[in-house]
Amino acid sequence: MKNTLVLVIAAALVCAVVGLLCLAGCTDNSTPSAITDKFANLADDGEFVKNKGAKGESAEYVFNKEITFNALVLKESGDEIRKFRVYADDASEPFYGSDFVEGYHYGSFPAVTASKVRVEVQDCTGSWKLKELEAYNITGTAQDFEIMGYVTTQWAYGGGELDERWAPNLADATQLNYISGAYFDSKGELYFRAQDGSDMVYKTGDSSAQGLAARETFEKGLQNLREYTDAEIVVTFLGNINGGTGEELTTEERHNAAMTGAAAQTLTANILDFMEEFDFDGVSFDYEYPSARRSFENFTAYLNALHSAMDERFGEGNKLLTAAISEWQLGTASFNPEELAVLDKIEVMAYDLFDDHGNHSSFYSSCFTIINQIKEKGFDLSKINLGLPFYSRPESGDTFWGNYFDVAEELGRWDNSRYYDSYVNLDGVAGSGNTWFNGRGMVYDKTCYAIDCGVGGVMIWHIGTDSTVEGYRLMDVIVDAVRSRS
Numbered sequence: 001m002k003n004t005l006v007l008v009i010a011a012a013l014v015c016a017v018v019g020l021l022c023l024a025g026c027t028d029n030s031t032p033s034a035i036t037d038k039f040a041n042l043a044d045d046g047e048f049v050k051n052k053g054a055k056g057e058s059a060e061y062v063f064n065k066e067i068t069f070n071a072l073v074l075k076e077s078g079d080e081i082r083k084f085r086v087y088a089d090d091a092s093e094p095f096y097g098s099d100f101v102e103g104y105h106y107g108s109f110p111a112v113t114a115s116k117v118r119v120e121v122q123d124c125t126g127s128w129k130l131k132e133l134e135a136y137n138i139t140g141t142a143q144d145f146e147i148m149g150y151v152t153t154q155w156a157y158g159g160g161e162l163d164e165r166w167a168p169n170l171a172d173a174t175q176l177n178y179i180s181g182a183y184f185d186s187k188g189e190l191y192f193r194a195q196d197g198s199d200m201v202y203k204t205g206d207s208s209a210q211g212l213a214a215r216e217t218f219e220k221g222l223q224n225l226r227e228y229t230d231a232e233i234v235v236t237f238l239g240n241i242n243g244g245t246g247e248e249l250t251t252e253e254r255h256n257a258a259m260t261g262a263a264a265q266t267l268t269a270n271i272l273d274f275m276e277e278f279d280f281d282g283v284s285f286d287y288e289y290p291s292a293r294r295s296f297e298n299f300t301a302y303l304n305a306l307h308s309a310m311d312e313r314f315g316e317g318n319k320l321l322t323a324a325i326s327e328w329q330l331g332t333a334s335f336n337p338e339e340l341a342v343l344d345k346i347e348v349m350a351y352d353l354f355d356d357h358g359n360h361s362s363f364y365s366s367c368f369t370i371i372n373q374i375k376e377k378g379f380d381l382s383k384i385n386l387g388l389p390f391y392s393r394p395e396s397g398d399t400f401w402g403n404y405f406d407v408a409e410e411l412g413r414w415d416n417s418r419y420y421d422s423y424v425n426l427d428g429v430a431g432s433g434n435t436w437f438n439g440r441g442m443v444y445d446k447t448c449y450a451i452d453c454g455v456g457g458v459m460i461w462h463i464g465t466d467s468t469v470e471g472y473r474l475m476d477v478i479v480d481a482v483r484s485r486s
Helices: 002-024 153-160 164-171 209-228 251-258 261-278 293-314 363-377 440-453 474-484
Strands: 047-050 058-076 081-088 096-098 105-124 128-136 146-152 175-184 190-193 201-203 232-238 282-287 320-326 345-349 384-389 391-394 417-424 430-436 457-461
Touching: 096 105, 096 440, 105 128, 105 363, 105 440, 105 474, 146 153, 146 345, 146 474, 153 175, 153 209, 164 209, 164 474, 175 209, 175 261, 175 320, 190 209, 190 261, 201 209, 209 232, 232 261, 232 320, 251 261, 251 293, 261 282, 261 293, 282 293, 293 320, 345 457, 363 384, 363 440, 384 391, 384 440, 391 417, 440 457, 440 474, 457 474
Parallel strands: 146 175, 146 457, 175 232, 232 282, 282 320, 320 345, 345 384, 384 457
Antiparallel strands: 047 058, 058 105, 058 128, 081 096, 081 105, 175 190, 190 201, 391 430, 417 430
């Protein structure tokens, strides 16, 4: 009996460990049931005529009938492909392309009619092999899909006036999160950030020249936004600046202090007055610090208390409560769905996540895998906004963020990488190297996949790094993707 019990316990432990490991790193590389339950795989009767080769060679898949499709799934044995293009029938111009295929790639595009496709591998690290191909014609999946974008106070202020070229980018958003203008300290008091954007804050009510300038920046930036958009505007309160607060605390320490005890009551009262004064549609927080369990408990307890106070002041459900949360704190650790049920929306920071290729926000790691993990954890996908970066990071992980608007007209439709001959990182040190963006094709892919999986929306960091040039705006690409699924 003892031996049997030991074996049962051991087996249970193994299953538990395997389950945790799979949640943390393994992914079922199959098309989600949200798609397959509604749409047939139109390539199901087809076959590869050729499915492997070297750089410059092509795979060919014959459907055995003419089909119309707007989504294509590719799966690779191994991970060798670095750049590919897809052609319909005998066409000389591709209708789709991307970089990595990896274990699962879901490409989306305007509908194509063909009896076969050719996948040309333009770059790879070795001999490649495609193992599966699926094709779908997806329609009617976009319902109340959110296009939520962050805008910084200093960008919106724009020196006093916001360039009218930004009007189309702002008009596309259904919600804006106004960030980097409002802060709190450990006692629950609120501050405005310095006009020059330095790490210095001034307490609300400060009548000094610097304090008044900081308030003016916040107010004028908000006014500029409202001239260009009817979107809901939510204010994000941050707790990650010491300068001007008289404190020397980590972000985690400040949150824990401000969100417990008497300080929590002060913070809530100040936030409610602040929302009313500036007529915000909601309030948000940024949670990307680690990791003590007590910190999570303090945060979620405070969210519940604040939510109740918001309902009492403004009426039940009349104001939004949201939070931006790091990917790993949702999909593989920390928060569970019950703890965050009070939130109306959860913005997932699906970037700065550096996979084995040095890509900080690839399709496979930062879209497909993340959505799978969050769903597996039990979160309601309709409350999730998937983060899309409008900036690049170097493969080295260096502290440099490249603006999409600087390279928008250089990146091809399906390109995501650009080599920087030189850049200066946050430490003032010069560097160079390849960096990864989410280009137009990638943003379209991620948006369509999020829609098709039942995700509630996308979240952009941040709109001020988009292009203002027609034909290159990433905001336009997102709108096109939503329309294609409407």
